[in-house]
Amino acid sequence: MKHYISGIITKRSLGLFFAGFSLCFTQSIFAQEEKEKNISVQDSVALQQDLKGDKDADGKKNGSDRNVMLNASSNSGPRDVNIGLPGSVGGITIFENDLPVVYLFWPELPNKTWRQSVSLKSTGLLKMDELASTTGDLGFAVNSYTQTGTEEFQLKGKLSGSHFGWFQGDVNVSGPISENGWSFTAGAFVNFDPSTYDLGYNDYADQTKIFRAGLTKRFEDGKGEFNVSYKYADSYVTQNYAVFEYGPDGEAKETDNFRIGRDSYMVRDGRVRFKDVDGGDYYWGEFDGNANxxxxxxxxxxGNYKMDNGWNFKYSTRLHLAKASLLYSIPISILDANASDNYTIANTGEAYTGAVGTQLGMNSPEIPTTSIMGRFSINKKIDDHDLTFGILEQYYNVDDFVSNRSVFFQTVENQPQRLISPATDQYGFYGYNGGSEFHSGKENKLSVYGSDNWQVNDRLNLSYGLFLRHQHLDGEYSLTPRGADFTIQDAAIEPINKDWFHIAGKFNATYNLTNKFGLLANFQYTEENGRLESYSAAATPNTKTSKSPLGAFGVFYNSDWLSLVSQVTYLTKNNYLKRFNLVNPQDDTEQQQTTTYYDIETLGWTTDVVLTPFKGFSMHGLLTLQDPKYKDFNFSAFGNDYDFSDKTVLEISKVLVELDPSYTYKDWRVWASFRYFSEQYANINNALTFAPRWENFGGLSYKYNEHINIGVTLINFLNQTGAKGTINGAELIQDPEPYYGRLLTGSYIRPFTAQLSVNFNF
Known part of the structure; x- marks a missing residue:
């Protein structure tokens, strides 16, 4: 859920998680030989098991995919890539045609308008320095390109399913229209995924439909092309949690009446009652309908156009209109109730004793958003310089964003039942709109950038770029406290009028000491202040500039059978905003909202290696050692002062290992991917942990002929169990022992899943 409700609302509850592959930066640069010259290389040659790299916004090669589409949490989107900092709620940034698929992940999550599909010509991982120098943002990004019209008829598709009943159909057809350069493309993607558990109120946890149609005009003499593409997306995605018994050393043990990943912790009837912040009417949000x-x-x-003076003009523009609805039920805590507490089951009136789960319901109904974006760039290679200059425009409007809230109780079991208590109304709810959210308005970002890749000589390569951005906010929010039954009609409205100027950029250097061995140095820098979304709570946010300098230094080596890079990276980021729904460690029934700001510092070392000892076999290995720490992190709650400075950052392992073997023989290919995550802290006080874990994938594919390929993918084939993320309601816990044997909730990796796919291309 939203990033500022940490602990109670886990980032990974949205099906997106940190699946690390590198410390903070590692782009895995290797030396290569070309005509006996010593040259430096800008891109990774690590294994690509699921995606194929392509050109980025300005024609440069994307980095390796790092199996980014192998997501151990869900089928709905790419995994997050670990950079030693807390991840975005929206997961890894996703681009299509060099523009973000959504301006902001909230309220429209990227996986609700974008999926990996045969209607995408290519998909790859955009490196951190390229994202910083072309968009001004920090992190990695998936960059994809829409399938355009083809000069010859082409039909391609993919049918996928799993032993849990998942079905995905994906097809694209393209071909010529006339002899004067016009062609067409059309595609359909449908996804019906029950996940690995039975919700009870709906057959599927993910129902997504995406349809595309486009026209292409190619100019004579290879001068370029013009494309127009329309996409319609309709996506329903829900979430789930696991109930487990917590034990020493971060153990998460299954209980007798709840299987991790196989049972549902969503209320059985799929209904939550709210009071509309904008209007005051009471209504039921239903998980199986338009509310989500x-x-x-x-x-x-x-498209692009190659001008007579040698410059290549590239452009990409987008109009994006959406109505986004979000409905979540987030576990807060689990209590024990006896007969004197007077809990009854809502549907039957039967008295209830035993474990009681406290849930926070959140709903943003049909929020209209509008995005208008455009990227325009020119690129030319002049002697030893590869020059790029560009403009990026991003406009965004959100009309009366609200997040309605309510709290309710449910039984702790598979497909829980809603409970009524003396603290609730007759429907089983209380605390309507406590901590609710509101903001409205528009944002505009206008940016200019330039970069140069300079091959100074046979040994030295320099790559550098500068990004300048002006950001304007114009909207409204409210400082009125969000007590029970809050509505906007009763609130004082305040204006938002902000202007910020940001600078970002990169400087990378590689130097070959020999034809196989060399040095590398990298530096990048980004800035940000805030967004309209920062104003959603009843407080004026601290919009001090958040700065993120990143530096790395290392070595690389390349031979016929070994490629290696090893580097040390240092990264800091200041002025993180967090809004907590805290639970009093002395009284589980008492909650408090707290806003705080903090910094993070992370230092680490990464070694990345690719082995190709004999024909057909390849092994990628990665080791990351990192130590991300909180800085200046303190606040007051429940009459106490807390200081979490120098504590290790939540959910981030200090040791990451990735092993990716692959072997191809004739028309057969077998592969695997193993990811190790060392112990992770599950609360900000570092008292509670989750035990180390392995995530594993494997697959076998067979090329039947030039048109048909059949593949089997196994997810978690070692059938690992356990929880991950954060422990809801435990932010302030200092002593783990009282938690041993208690029932807790959290997110988890999927249980063993077998998937079959058939790819065809004619």
Whole structure:
């Protein structure tokens, strides 16, 4: 859920998680030989098991995919890539045609308008320095390109399913329209995924439909092309949690009446009652309906034109219209109730004793958003310089964003039942709109950038770029406290009018000492202040500039059978905003909202290696050692002062290992991916942990002929169990022993899943 409700609302509860592959930065640069010259290389040659790299916004090669589409939490989107900092709620940034698929992940999550599909011509991982120098943002990004019209008829598709009943159909057809350069493309993607558990109120945890149609005009003499593409997306995605018994050393033990990953902790009837912040009417939000469905329309116009003076003009524009609805039920805590507490089951009136789960319901109903974006760039290679200059425009409007809130109780079992108590109303709810959210308005970002890749000589390569951005906010919010039954009609409205100037950039150098061995140094820098979303609570946010300098230094080596890079990286980021819904460690029934700001510092070492000892076999290995720490992190709650400075950052392992073997023989290919995560802290006080874990994937594919390929993918084939993320309601716990044997909730990796896919291309 939103990033500022940490602990109670886990980032990974949205099906997105840190699946690390590198410390903070590692782009895995290797030396290569070309005509006996010593040259430096800008891109990783690590294994690509699921995606194929392509060109980025300005024609440069993307970095390795790092199996980014192998997500141990869900089928709905790519995994997050670990950079030693807390991840975005929206997961890894996703681009299509060099523009973000959504301006902001909230309220429209990227996986509700974008999926990996045969209607995408290519997909790859955009490196951190390229993202910083072309968009001004920190992190990695998936960069994809829409399938355009083809000069010859082409039909391609993929049918996928799993032994849990998942079905995905994906097809694209393209071909010529006329002899004067016009062609077409059309595609359909449908996904019906029950996940690995039975919700009870709905057959599927993910129902997504995406339809595309486009036209392409290619100019004579290879001068370029013009494309117009329309996309319609309708996506319903829900979430789940695990109940487990917590034990020493971070053990998460299954209980007798709840299987991790196989049972549902969502209320059985799929209904939550709210009071509308904007209007005051009471209503029921239903998980199986429009209350949790996103509908969007997307129009892209993109292409390129090679000018007579040698410059390549590239453009990409987008109009994105959406109505986003979000409905979540987030575990807060689990209590024990006896007969004197007078709990009854809502549907039957039967008295209830035993474990009681406290849930926070959140609903943002049909929020209209509009995005208009455009990227325009020119690129030319002049002697030893590869020059790029560009403009990026991003406009965003959100009309009366609200997040309605309520709290309720439920039984602790598979498909829980809602409970009524003396603290609730007749429907089983209380605390309507306590901590609710509101903001409205528009944002605009206008940026200019330039970069140069300079091959100074046979040994030295320099790559550098500068990004300048002006950001304007114009909207409204409210400082009125969000007590029970809050509505906007009773609130004082305040204006938002902000202007910020940001600078970002990169400087990378590689130097070959020999034809196989060399040095590398990297530096990048980004800035940000805030967004309209920062104003959603009843407090004026601290919009002090958040700065993120990153530096790395290392060595690389390349031979016929070994490629290696090893580097040390240092990264800091200041002025993180957190809004906590805290639970009093002395009284589980008492909650408090707290806003705080803090910094993070992370230092680490990464070694990345690719072995190709004999024909057909390849092994990628990665080791990351990191130590991300909180800085200046303190606040007051429940009459006490807390200081979490120098505590290790939540959910981030200090040791990461990735092993990716692959072997190809004739028309057969077998592969695997193993990811190790060392112990992770599950609360900000570092008292509670989750035990180390392995995530594992494997697969076998067979090329039947030039048109058909059949593949089997196994997820968690070692059938690992356990929880991950944070422990809800335990932010302030200092002594873990009282938690041993207690029932807790958290997110988890999927149980063993077998998937079959058939790819065809004619």
């Amino acid at each position: 469905t996103n509908v969007s329309h997307n129009l892209d116009i993109f």
